[in-house]
Amino acid sequence: MDTARPDAGASSRLSSVYLHGLAFLGGFGVMLLEMCAFRVLATTFGSSIYVTGVLLALVMISLSAGYYLGGRFSRRYDLGFLLWLLLGAGVYVALTGVFLSEPLLEACFALRGAFRGSMAIHAVPPAVATLLLYAGPMLALSQVSPFLIKVLTARAAQGGAEARGVGATAGNLMALSTVGSIVGTLLPSFVFIPLLGVPSTLWIFLGLLGAALVGGFALMGRHGAAGVTAAVLLVGVGAGFLRGPEGVNAPSRMGQLVFSAESLYGNVKIFRSTDEAGDTVLYYMPSRSFVHSAVYPGRPLKDQFTNSYLHLGLARGARRYLILGSALGGAVAALLEADPRAEITAVEIDPLVSDLARRFVPRIEQPRVRFVVEDARLFLREDRGAYDYIVVDVFSGEQLPAHCVTQEFFALAHARLAPGGVLQMNTNLWDFQVFTGLETSTPIVPVHHLHSALLRVGFASLFQNDYFENGHLYAFRERTSLEEVRGALARQARDEAVPADLRASMAIAALQLLPVPDTRRGLRPLSDSWVPEHALHLKGNFDGYLEALGRASLRPEWKEQVQEAGDSELRLIAARHYAQAATTHAPTYDGFNAYMAGEGGARFCSEVMAWASHGPKDLHAQLARYLHTRVVRRCGRALSEPAQTPGTAPAAQALSQYARAVRYLAANQGDSALPLLLDVLAYGS
Numbered sequence: 315m316d317t318a319r320p321d322a323g324a325s326s327r328l329s330s331v332y333l334h335g336l337a338f339l340g341g342f343g344v345m346l347l348e349m350c351a352f353r354v355l356a357t358t359f360g361s362s363i364y365v366t367g368v369l370l371a372l373v374m375i376s377l378s379a380g381y382y383l384g385g386r387f388s389r390r391y392d393l394g395f396l397l398w399l400l401l402g403a404g405v406y407v408a409l410t411g412v413f414l415s416e417p418l419l420e421a422c423f424a425l426r427g428a429f430r431g432s433m434a435i436h437a438v439p440p441a442v443a444t445l446l447l448y449a450g451p452m453l454a455l456s457q458v459s460p461f462l463i464k465v466l467t468a469r470a471a472q473g474g475a476e477a478r479g480v481g482a483t484a485g486n487l488m489a490l491s492t493v494g495s496i497v498g499t500l501l502p503s504f505v506f507i508p509l510l511g512v513p514s515t516l517w518i519f520l521g522l523l524g525a526a527l528v529g530g531f532a533l534m535g536r537h538g539a540a541g542v543t544a545a546v547l548l549v550g551v552g553a554g555f556l557r558g559p560e561g562v563n564a565p566s567r568m569g570q571l572v573f574s575a576e577s578l579y580g581n582v583k584i585f586r587s588t589d590e591a592g593d594t595v596l597y598y599m600p601s602r603s604f605v606h607s608a609v610y611p612g613r614p615l616k617d618q619f620t621n622s623y624l625h626l627g628l629a630r631g632a633r634r635y636l637i638l639g640s641a642l643g644g645a646v647a648a649l650l651e652a653d654p655r656a657e658i659t660a661v662e663i664d665p666l667v668s669d670l671a672r673r674f675v676p677r678i679e680q681p682r683v684r685f686v687v688e689d690a691r692l693f694l695r696e697d698r699g700a701y702d703y704i705v706v707d708v709f710s711g712e713q714l715p716a717h718c719v720t721q722e723f724f725a726l727a728h729a730r731l732a733p734g735g736v737l738q739m740n741t742n743l744w745d746f747q748v749f750t751g752l753e754t755s756t757p758i759v760p761v762h763h764l765h766s767a768l769l770r771v772g773f774a775s776l777f778q779n780d781y782f783e784n785g786h787l788y789a790f791r792e793r794t795s796l797e798e799v800r801g802a803l804a805r806q807a808r809d810e811a812v813p814a815d816l817r818a819s820m821a822i823a824a825l826q827l828l829p830v831p832d833t834r835r836g837l838r839p840l841s842d843s844w845v846p847e848h849a850l851h852l853k854g855n856f857d858g859y860l861e862a863l864g865r866a867s868l869r870p871e872w873k874e875q876v877q878e879a880g881d882s883e884l885r886l887i888a889a890r891h892y893a894q895a896a897t898t899h900a901p902t903y904d905g906f907n908a909y910m911a912g913e914g915g916a917r918f919c920s921e922v923m924a925w926a927s928h929g930p931k932d933l934h935a936q937l938a939r940y941l942h943t944r945v946v947r948r949c950g951r952a953l954s955e956p957a958q959t960p961g962t963a964p965a966a967q968a969l970s971q972y973a974r975a976v977r978y979l980a981a982n983q984g985d986s987a988l989p990l991l992l993d994v995l996a997y998g999s
Contacts, residue, residue: 332533333462337487339526340458341494343451346519348373349502350411350512351448355440357580358419358602360711362847364436372444373452380456387457388464394539396461397530401543403454404523408550410447411516418446423602430857430902436848462487511576520550568597568605573674577666584642584674590981596674598642600667604712607644611675613815614647616982621648621819622779622786623738627703628652629802629820634700636730637661638690638718639707643671643678650680652816659701661686661693663708691717694726702732706739713742716845721767724789728771731791737773741785743850745778746859747939748888750876752866758858760840760849761785765830767839776830779823781943788827800824804995807988818984821991822975826938857902863889864896881924884940891918910948919949926966933965933997937972946976968997 351369359365387395410418422443429435466483506515524547531540569587576582583599593616596609610616623645627635633655637645640660649656660678662668665687672679686693690708704727708718717723719741727737743761764787765776774793779786788799806812807821838844849855866872867890876893879886895901895909909915922941930936946953953973971990978987 329533330466332529333466334487334490336458336526336530337462337490338494338497339522340455341491342498343455343494343519343523344373344377345495345498346502346506346515347407347448347451347455349499349507350515351444353507353512353576353580354415354419354447355443356711358423358443359436359440360601360713361715362436362710362713363716364433364848365440368437368441369444372441372449376449376452377456380453381460383453384457384460388461393461393465393530394534394536396457397527397534397539399454399457400523401527401546403451404520404527405546405550407451407516408520412513413553415447415513419443419602422446427902427904433848459487459491507576508578517551521547568599569595572596573670575666577664579664582664582666582670584670591983596642598667600641600664600709601711604709606709607641609642609644609647609675610982611647611677614644614651614675614677615813615815616984617644617648618815618819618822618979618982618984619782619784620644621816621984622782622823623705623707623740624649624652624703625803625806625816625820625823626736626738626788626799627705628816629806630703630734630736632702632736633657634702634732635659635705636699636701636703637705637707638693639663639705639709640671640685641667641707643675645705645707646671646678646683647675650678650683652813657682659684659686659699661688661690663687663689691723691726694723694730697730699730700732700735701730702735704731704735704737706737709742713847713850716847716850717842719764719767719850720841720845721771721839722842724768724773725771728773728791733791735791737768737787737789737791739787739789741787743785744780744783744855745785746856748859748863748885748892748942750863750866750872750886750889752869752871752875753862754865754869758846758849760846760855761787762834763837763840765834766837767841769830769832769835770839776834777827778830779826779828780938781822781826783943787830796827796829800827803827807995808992814988815982815984818975818979818988818991821988821995822979824995825934825972825991828935828938860892860896860901860906863893864901867893867897881921882928884922884925884930884936887918887921887925888940888942888945891915891921906944907948910945915948916952918945919952922949923953923966923969926969927963929963929965933968934994937969943976946973947980949973950977964997968994 348369351373352366355365355369422439425439425442426435429438463480463484466487467480502515506518510518524543527543528540528547531537531543568585570585571583572586573582573584580600581602585597585599587595587597589595593610593613595617596611598606598609600606607620608617609620615621635649635656635658637658637660640646640662643660646658646660649658660668660683662671662685668685668687672685690706706718706727708715724737731737741761741764743764745759745761761778768776768787768789773789773791775790775795777788777796777799779788803820803824807817807824809817812820867876872893876886876890879890881887891909891914892906894914895906898914899905899909910918922945926933950973954970954977972994975987975990975994978984978990
């Protein structure tokens with residue numbers, strides 16, 4: 315270990331240019347790593363304010379600790395110690411940032427399961443990832459300035475050319491370091507990451523760092539250390555080339571990976587698979603765990619989820635469509651298939667994704683489709699067109715971007731609607747509705763605040779469809795009744811000239827559509843000044859609902875008001891079993907699934923069928939509000955088999971047909987689901 319004894323010979327060989335260049339490189343490296351961290355964390359955990367806050371806070375902590383330690387170490391060790399420290403940081407970046415980044419990030423992402431239902435889910439996993447991948451290198455790089463100030467002021471004290479005083483020396487070094495930080499921010503943001511990706515950006519940094527370290531050791535006369543550094547650099551670069559990029563055509567649970575690359579906004583993956591009927595399906599995956607959409611290039615109307623964006627516009631005879639968040643082009647292709655006269659403006663923020671849509675779904679490249687690469691909100695501000703139907707399907711990771719969910723955003727969209735126009739939005743926010751009134755602290759239902767924002771900017775009628783448990787909203791410019799909307803959908807569902815897959819989608823929408831009460835406008839609206847981003851997450855909200863019901867079940871009143879209510883009311887049946895899932899297993903997705911797989915789930919299903927046997931008058935509305943699709947699918951044959959039993963009550967038979975249809979829709983077999991759904995529509999009409 316080198317001690318602090320002045321090495322006059324080494325100091326005389328260290329040029330002022332090299333030392334100041336090292337200061338520049340230190341600032342450059344800190345910001346380059348931070349920009350890489352922004353991208354990596356955003357594609358893994360989303361780009362919420364919480365993730366950004368955690369990253370910035372931990373970077374500042376690392377830098378503060380590095381400045382402190384650098385000041386202390388510079389008193390005991392010479393510059394050689396710093397160079398070895400930086401070499402270690404470079405090796406660490408190569409290992410964690412390039413070779414082991416995926417398993418480390420997967421492990422950090424898995425930590426989310428331990429924090430579901432709490433704010434910690436938005437802070438702890440990204441914090442652990444930041445500490446593992448970036449804290450150590452930041453700690454080392456921040457020690458550059460204290461060491462260089464010590465070296466240059468020591469030379470000044472010996473009468474060297476740098477005899478400017480401590481203040482001037484520190485000022486020069488900090489200015490150069492800051493210039494390096496500016497360059498380290500701009501180059502990765504506008505050149506390296508967009509064009510080359512994060513791994514290549516890290517290799518550029520490691521190459522510059524390695525060259526600087528080889529030069530530094532050589533200037534100090536430590537040729538052995540320079541050789542070791544050069545060897546480490548060559549081995550790392552060679553290993554990187556041998557490792558190569560993620561293999562296209564690699565198999566996975568989603569099918570064959572046919573495209574994988576970094577774009578301006580994240581990691582883009584496309585998988586190709588074949589469904590049970592032999593049809594080719596593409597899955598577009600813009601983040602680590604989020605499948606944004608499924609597209610059938612040969613049968614665009616087959617995917618039922620995609621059809622749910624469009625069926626109301628088609629039923630109302632819309633012609634001019636605006637799709638905000640066109641992604642891989644599934645909705646565009648479905649529209650063109652369903653209505654040859656449709657005029658479509660497809661807006662997508664990511665230029666790579668827009669190009670991929672036309673590459674993988676070539677049928678959307680038509681004169682009637684205008685492709686625009688722009689942020690959805692910016693487009694609405696600048697565009698002057700009028701549209702009959704606007705689809706909003708914009709996401710950042712698994713949640714809505716905050717600037718596209720506020721009343722200011724909806725005011726811009728409202729201004730672009732033609733008379734009689736409709737805005738359809740995939741909110742990813744489920745209006746759970748299964749509550750008992752005994753919940754001591756009912757969790758925030760964020761979609762209610764989104765309802766308020768829509769109503770306050772002038773939308774006259776709102777409806778929600780939670781069949782897919784994704785909160786599909788329909789906002790009407792003019793006042794429209796539920797009967798009018800359901801009637802339009804039901805007529806199209808019965809029209810044999812309409813493709814069967816689309817008819818099935820319209821039928822399930824007619825059954826599931828529910829009005830949003832005008833009283834929601836009294837709630838605090840989502841606005842540019844208030845967006846609780848932690849609540850804009852579907853799975854986290856479900857956990858909160860389960861936890862609230864679980865706590866309510868511990869109250870004395872629960873037994874009389876809920877537990878002993880029997881099978882007379884579907885809302886209480888559902889509440890009872892959701893609460894039992896939360897208390898006997900866990901208030902999470904996994905806990906509920908485990909409950910449904912056991913005896914509790916069997917009781918749930920039998921009680922639902924017993925309720926239907928009583929012949930409830932408002933069967934359709936109660937199914938839409940309280941019998942969630944996940945329950946129907948879990949019950950499976952327990953609900954669907956009684957349809958074939960003689961003497962089954964009409965309502966129970968309708969429920970059984972509905973359950974069978976749900977199973978077909980889950981497999982995108984709309985033609986098989988259609989006759990069942992038409993029978994359910996006929997019940998009670």
